Amino acid sequence: MKIPGWKYLVRFGRPGARIVLAGALICSGFAVSGAERPPATADHSKFEALEGPFQNARDVTEACLGCHTEAGEQIRETTHWTWTYEHPETGQTLGKSEVINSFCGMAITNEPRCTSCHVGYGWQDMGQPPPTADNAVDCLVCHDTTGDYWKFPTLAGYPTDKPREWPKGSGIMVQPPDLENIAQNVGASGRANCGSCHFYGGGGDGVKHGDLDSSLVDPPRTLDVHMSPDGLDFACADCHTSWGHQVAGSRYQATAADTLGIDVPGHTDFSRASCQSCHGDSPHPQQKLNDHVDTLACQTCHVPEFARGGVPTKTWWDWSTAGRLDENGGPITEYDEHGHPSYLSEKGNFRHGENVVPTYAWFDGTVKYTLVDERLDVEHPPVAINRVEGSPDDPGSRIWPFKVMEGKQPYDTERETLLATHVFGADDTSLWSNFSWPKALMAGSEMSGMPFSGNYDFIETTMHWPVTHMVPPAEQALDCASCHASNSRLAGLPGIYMPGHNGNRWLDRVGWLLVALTLAGVVLHGLARIVLKGRKSS
Amino acid sequence: MSRVMIYKRFERFWHWFQALLIFSLLFTGFEIHGSYSVLGFGEAARLHTLAAWALIILWLFAIFWHITTGEWRQYIPTKNGLFAVMRYYLIGTFTGEAHPYRKTTRAKHNPLQRLAYLFFKLMITPVIWLSGLLYLFYSDWPATLSGVLALETVALIHTAAAFAMLIFIIAHVYMATMGPKLTSLIKPMVTGYEDLEDSR
Numbered sequence: 001m002k003i004p005g006w007k008y009l010v011r012f013g014r015p016g017a018r019i020v021l022a023g024a025l026i027c028s029g030f031a032v033s034g035a036e037r038p039p040a041t042a043d044h045s046k047f048e049a050l051e052g053p054f055q056n057a058r059d060v061t062e063a064c065l066g067c068h069t070e071a072g073e074q075i076r077e078t079t080h081w082t083w084t085y086e087h088p089e090t091g092q093t094l095g096k097s098e099v100i101n102s103f104c105g106m107a108i109t110n111e112p113r114c115t116s117c118h119v120g121y122g123w124q125d126m127g128q129p130p131p132t133a134d135n136a137v138d139c140l141v142c143h144d145t146t147g148d149y150w151k152f153p154t155l156a157g158y159p160t161d162k163p164r165e166w167p168k169g170s171g172i173m174v175q176p177p178d179l180e181n182i183a184q185n186v187g188a189s190g191r192a193n194c195g196s197c198h199f200y201g202g203g204g205d206g207v208k209h210g211d212l213d214s215s216l217v218d219p220p221r222t223l224d225v226h227m228s229p230d231g232l233d234f235a236c237a238d239c240h241t242s243w244g245h246q247v248a249g250s251r252y253q254a255t256a257a258d259t260l261g262i263d264v265p266g267h268t269d270f271s272r273a274s275c276q277s278c279h280g281d282s283p284h285p286q287q288k289l290n291d292h293v294d295t296l297a298c299q300t301c302h303v304p305e306f307a308r309g310g311v312p313t314k315t316w317w318d319w320s321t322a323g324r325l326d327e328n329g330g331p332i333t334e335y336d337e338h339g340h341p342s343y344l345s346e347k348g349n350f351r352h353g354e355n356v357v358p359t360y361a362w363f364d365g366t367v368k369y370t371l372v373d374e375r376l377d378v379e380h381p382p383v384a385i386n387r388v389e390g391s392p393d394d395p396g397s398r399i400w401p402f403k404v405m406e407g408k409q410p411y412d413t414e415r416e417t418l419l420a421t422h423v424f425g426a427d428d429t430s431l432w433s434n435f436s437w438p439k440a441l442m443a444g445s446e447m448s449g450m451p452f453s454g455n456y457d458f459i460e461t462t463m464h465w466p467v468t469h470m471v472p473p474a475e476q477a478l479d480c481a482s483c484h485a486s487n488s489r490l491a492g493l494p495g496i497y498m499p500g501h502n503g504n505r506w507l508d509r510v511g512w513l514l515v516a517l518t519l520a521g522v523v524l525h526g527l528a529r530i531v532l533k534g535r536k537s538s
Numbered sequence: 539m540s541r542v543m544i545y546k547r548f549e550r551f552w553h554w555f556q557a558l559l560i561f562s563l564l565f566t567g568f569e570i571h572g573s574y575s576v577l578g579f580g581e582a583a584r585l586h587t588l589a590a591w592a593l594i595i596l597w598l599f600a601i602f603w604h605i606t607t608g609e610w611r612q613y614i615p616t617k618n619g620l621f622a623v624m625r626y627y628l629i630g631t632f633t634g635e636a637h638p639y640r641k642t643t644r645a646k647h648n649p650l651q652r653l654a655y656l657f658f659k660l661m662i663t664p665v666i667w668l669s670g671l672l673y674l675f676y677s678d679w680p681a682t683l684s685g686v687l688a689l690e691t692v693a694l695i696h697t698a699a700a701f702a703m704l705i706f707i708i709a710h711v712y713m714a715t716m717g718p719k720l721t722s723l724i725k726p727m728v729t730g731y732e733d734l735e736d737s738r
Contacts, residue, residue: 480578497690
C-alpha cells in the first residue's frame with residue numbers, strides 16, 4: 001500500500017514535530033511567565049470540619065486548629081500576636097503595645113480601635129496580655145481568599161456578626177461575613193490579606209507608611225514591578241517569607257545592607273525580605289552602578305517617589321489645633337485644594353502628599369525610639385519620635401529613603417515626656433467624642449499607666465519610616481543627575497563626595513580665573529600683533 | 539630651503555587623535571564636575587571614561603614610539619637660546635624681528651616648546667591620569683589606601699590638573715598661530731612637511 005506523501009512525512013516528520021514541540025514549549029513558557037502558583041494539595045471545601053455552620057469567627061479557628069495543630073501556638077509566638085519586640089541592639093522593648101508614634105499616639109489607650117488589627121479576637125484591654133484561649137487566634141485575616149472577611153474597625157479584632165454602619169454616619173452598612181464560604185476557601189496570604197491592616201496603619205488608607213496603601217492590591221507595573229499582576233504578581237509573602245508563621249522583615253531592626261547575596265535554599269538566612277536575596281549584590285550590567293551598592297540601598301534609586309498609586313499619605317499632623325468647633329458646637333471638616341482633608345475637629349490639621357520625594361539618611365537597620373517615659377529635650381524641637389542609626393563610616397550602613405512624618409503632639413510640660421492620648425471611644429473622656437484635651441490626656445495617663453502632671457502643651461515631632469515598596473521597572477529608577485548635581489537629592493548628607501554635587505569653591509574660582517587670564521592674555525597679545533603688523537606695513 | 543618630513547605619520551596621528559580625546563575629556567569632564575549640563579551626567583561620565591581609556595592606549599603606543607625612535611630626545615630641556623625665544627614672544631613678534639630659533643629635524647622644538655611639552659608630559663598628564671584612575675577605581679581601593687586618601691582629595695587634584703590642561707591648550711592653540719602666517723605652523727602638523735633652511 002502506498003500512502004501519499006509518506007516519503008515526505010518520513011523525511012520531514014521528525015524535525016517538523018520537533019519544531020512544533022519547541023514552539024509549543026516556548027509559547028507555554030510565555031503563558032506561565034512566573035506568575036502561576038503551584039496547585040494546592042488540599043481543597044478546603046472538601047473538609048467536613050469546614051462545612052459549618054459557624055456561630056462566630058472563633059469557631060472557624062477551632063476547625064482550623066483541628067488539622068493545623070501547631071499553628072495557634074506558632075502565631076502566639078510572633079510579633080503579630082504579642083505586639084512586643086525586644087530590640088537586640090538597643091535593648092529597648094518596642095512593639096505596638098509599647099511605642100508611641102506621631103499618629104494617634106499609643107495603641108494601649110485606644111482599644112478596641114487599634115486592636116481591631118490584632119491577629120486575634122477580643123483584646124479589649126491592652127493592660128492585659130492578649131487573650132489566651134486557643135480559638136482567640138484569627139486565621140482568616142491572613143488566609144481568606146474571598147475578600148469577604150473584614151475585621152470590623154471597632155470590635156477588637158472581630159468581624160461584625162450583624163449589619164453595622166461604617167464609617168460612622170456614612171449610612172453604609174457592613175454585612176457580617178459568610179464564614180462557611182470563607183472557611184472553605186482559605187489559602188496562602190495574598191496582598192489584600194496583609195494589606196487589610198498594613199495598608200491602613202495610622203487610621204486610614206496610606207496614612208502611615210507612604211509606600212504601603214490599597215493601590216498595591218492591584219498595582220500597575222509602573223507602581224510596583226514585583227506586585228503587579230502585569231509583572232510578577234508577587235504576594236507580600238513571596239519576599240516576606242515565613243518560618244513557622246514568623247514573618248521575615250522588621251522595621252525596628254531592618255536589614256539595611258544584605259551582604260549575603262542571593263539566598264540559596266539551605267544556605268544563608270532563609271529570608272527573602274531584601275532585594276539582594278534575589279538580585280544579589282552586583283545586579284547591574286554596568287560596573288559603575290554596581291560600585292554604588294556599598295553606599296546606597298537599592299531603594300534609594302529604585303523607589304524614586306512614594307505614594308504614587310493615587311492614595312495620598314499624611315506628611316504633617318498637627319494635633320494642637322484639634323477641638324475647634326463650629327458655631328453650633330459641631331465638628332468641622334476642611335479640605336485642601338486636592339480634596340484631601342486639611343482639618344478635622346477630632347484630629348487637627350493635616351498635610352497630605354502624593355508622589356513624595358523621600359528624605360535620605362544613613363541607616364544601619366537599627367531604629368531607636370523615644371519611649372513615652374523618656375525625658376525630652378524640649379528646648380530643641382522637633383523631638384525625634386524615632387531615630388535611625390547609621391553613619392558613613394560604618395560599613396554596614398547604607399543611604400536609605402525615608403518618609404519623614406512631621407507634626408505636633410502633646411507633651412507634659414512639667415515632666416517633659418510625651419503624652420499618650422485617648423482619642424477613640426464612645427465614652428466621656430475620648431478626644432473624638434468630647435474634644436477636650438485635658439480629659440483625653442488624663443484618660444490616656446490612666447490607661448497607659450504613665451504619670452501626667454496635668455500641664456501640657458504641644459511640641460513638634462518627626463518620625464522616620466523606611467521606604468522599600470513601590471519599586472517601578474528599572475527604567476523609572478533615578479538617573480545619575482538626581483544625585484550628581486548641585487541640587488542633589490542627597491544634599492546635606494554627611495560623608496559623601498559626589499562629582500557634580502561637591503567640589504571646592506576656591507579651586508573653581510582660582511581655576512576659572514587663571515583660564516580667564518590666559519584667554520585675556522592671548523586675546524591682547526593677538527590684538528597687539530594685528531595692530532602692530534598693520535602699522536609696520538603702512 | 540628644502541622640504542623635509544618633520545612630523546612623521548604616527549606623530550601626526552598621535553597629535554590629532556590626542557587633541558580630539560583631550561577636547562572630549564575636557565568637555566565631558568567639566569560637565570561631570572557640574573560646570574554645565576549638556577549630555578547629562580551619566581552620558582558624560584560614560585564618554586569621559588571611554589575617552590580616557592582610548593587616550594591611555596594611545597599614549598602606550600606613543601611612549602613606545604618615542605623610545606624606539608629616539609624622538610624622546612626632542613624634549614630634553616636646554617637653556618641655550620631659551621631667553622632669546624621668550625624675548626621674541628614678548629617683544630620681537632611685535633617689532634617685526636625674525637624668530638630666533640632655527641628648526642631642524644633633530645631639534646624641531648624651540649627651547650620654550652621643549653619646556654612646555656616636557657611639563658605637559660611629565661606633570662599635567664601623569665597627574666591627571668593617576669588621579670583619574672584612582673577616581674575611576676575608587677570602589678576598589680584597598681583599605682590601606684582608603685585609610686590615608688580621601689576621594690575628595692583625588693577629585694580636587696584631578697580638577698586642578700584639568701584646569702592646567704585647559705590653560706595649556708589655550709596657550710598652545712594660540713601660539714600655533716604665531717608663525718609667519720597664521721597657518722604656517724599648523725600646516726606641517728597636518729601634512730608632515732616643512733620648508734627648512736638648509737643647515738650650514
